Structures are given as structure tokens and as C-alpha cells.
Amino acid sequence: MKIIIRVTQCVADEVLEEEDRRANPAGEHPFEIADGLPVPKLAAIALDQFFMMTPMACPDHFDVVAENEDGDVLEPDPDHEALSGDPREALDDTMNALLAPRADDAGKRAFPRYPVDWAIHVRSQGIEQHGQAHDISLGGVSLVTDRTLHGEDVLLRIASGQGSIDVEALPVYAIPAETAGRFKIGLRFLSFDGNSRESLAAAIAELAGDAA
The missing domain is CATH 2.40.10.220 (predicted glycosyltransferase like domains)
Structure with missing residues (x-):
């Protein structure tokens, strides 16, 4: 599955030197991630990889789009709407999903924090x-x-x-x-x-x- 992170604004672009912006760009950042997890979990993994690649990035806003192998856009799980906005808030919201029991325990709730x-x-x-x-x-x-x-x-x-x-x-x-x-x-x-x-x-x- 392809997870695309679209950064529409990036504070760091305004303060970094020109040669550093290439490592911290606004725009699209595609990630190929193995299928088998719910879209919110895949989105959280992609966000984690994005920040590992661009540790100084502080996007004001981003959107996460999930596509299947045919290029069709997948609708997000309605129980996990935090797939856009402030990346810190979105990662906070998806942290529980990452710590939750796996799919075979889907009826259980994530651990309260x-x-x-x-x-x-x-x-x-x-x-x-x-x-x-x-x-x-x-x-x-x-x-x-x-x-x-x-x-x-x-x-x-x-x-x-x-x-x-x-x-x-x-x-x-x-x-x-x-x-x-x-x-x-x-x-x-x-x-x-x-x-x-x-x-x-x-x-x-x-x-x-x-x-x-």
C-alpha cells in the first residue's frame, strides 16, 4: 500500500538555508508500506518515517492519503479521523492505535494513557x-x-x-x-x-x- 503525506506548509522552509531545504521540503512524500494493518496505523508508520527522514521538519498542516496497488484512494476509518492537521496531535491520536491489541483482538480497547x-x-x-x-x-x-x-x-x-x-x-x-x-x-x-x-x-x- 502507498501512503502519501502531503505537506502544504512547512515552517522550517522559512528558516532553513537553501541547501537544507531539499531535506525538508513541502510537497508529496510517498511511502510504500506492507499491507495488513488499518489505514490509521499505516499512516502513523508513514508519519514516523517522514520525521525520521526530516527531523527538523515542523509542518503547519499535512494530509495523509492512502492508495491501494491500483492507485485507488482508500477512505479513512471513520473511527480514526485524525489523518490531517497538526502532526503532533495526529501522532498522539494514533499512538493508542499503535499500542492497541492486534486485529485478532479487535474488540478490545487500546490501553488508556x-x-x-x-x-x-x-x-x-x-x-x-x-x-x-x-x-x-x-x-x-x-x-x-x-x-x-x-x-x-x-x-x-x-x-x-x-x-x-x-x-x-x-x-x-x-x-x-x-x-x-x-x-x-x-x-x-x-x-x-x-x-x-x-x-x-x-x-x-x-x-x-x-x-x-
Whole structure:
């Protein structure tokens, strides 16, 4: 399936030097992605790839179009209308879809996410850095940090209200944060160390109680 991201405006085009604009253009950005997932999930993957290719891009507006192998435009799932607009909001909306159970569990809902302000220690390819959690669920976390993370697995130590949570995670997306020079990164949890899964569940239960 072909996912086309059409960027109609790009703030970075106004501030980048001419030689840098080629890596950060407005216009169409086609991505060939294997079929088998709902259009919103494919769109989120394409957006993630777009920001990996153009990490300084800050589009004001974009549209995502999905085409089948015959070139026919596919209508978006009515339950997932956030396929255009602000890329940060769209990726926030599709993050739950990416963390949701797979198609054979279609009747289940995605994990609820809760806003947090927890410190996170990140280790990736021998490089250590510190970040701040933005929100968290049983399935993953989004954080803000100074360095972007790509497709490699990373190790996280999350300082929650129920103690440290040690977990291996996979980056799902990385986009520029609102603060210049920082990145907002979404990660899917893969495996937990020791009692970390239980600690996360207890922390989520506490957050859910506070939100009730």
C-alpha cells in the first residue's frame, strides 16, 4: 500500500538555508508500506518515517492519503479521523492505535494513557540520557528528551510513584517537541525486568484512581 503525506506548509522552509531545504521540503512524500494493518496505523508508520527522514521538519498542516496497488484512494476509518492537521496531535491520536491489541483482538480497547511528569533514564546503543515522561499506559510511554531515538530497542528506568520501572522498549515515533532542540518520542513496552510490570500496574491504578 502507498501512503502519501502531503505537506502544504512547512515552517522550517522559512528558516532553513537553501541547501537544507531539499531535506525538508513541502510537497508529496510517498511511502510504500506492507499491507495488513488499518489505514490509521499505516499512516502513523508513514508519519514516523517522514520525521525520521526530516527531523527538523515542523509542518503547519499535512494530509495523509492512502492508495491501494491500483492507485485507488482508500477512505479513512471513520473511527480514526485524525489523518490531517497538526502532526503532533495526529501522532498522539494514533499512538493508542499503535499500542492497541492486534486485529485478532479487535474488540478490545487500546490501553488508556495518563499524563505524568516522571523522570526517565534512557540507555540506547551505549549512550545514556535523561528525559521526562509526558504520558504513560500499560503498553507504552511518550517522553521528551534532547536526543532522538530510532528503531533500536532501548532500556528505560522510569521513576514512578510506585518505585523504579525497568523496561525494554521500542521507539514508535520521534517528532520535534514544542521546545526547540528537543524531541517527543513514543515507545512501546517490550519486556519488563523483575517486578517492574507489577510496579507499572500499581502506578497506573493509582493514576486511574486520581483521574476518576
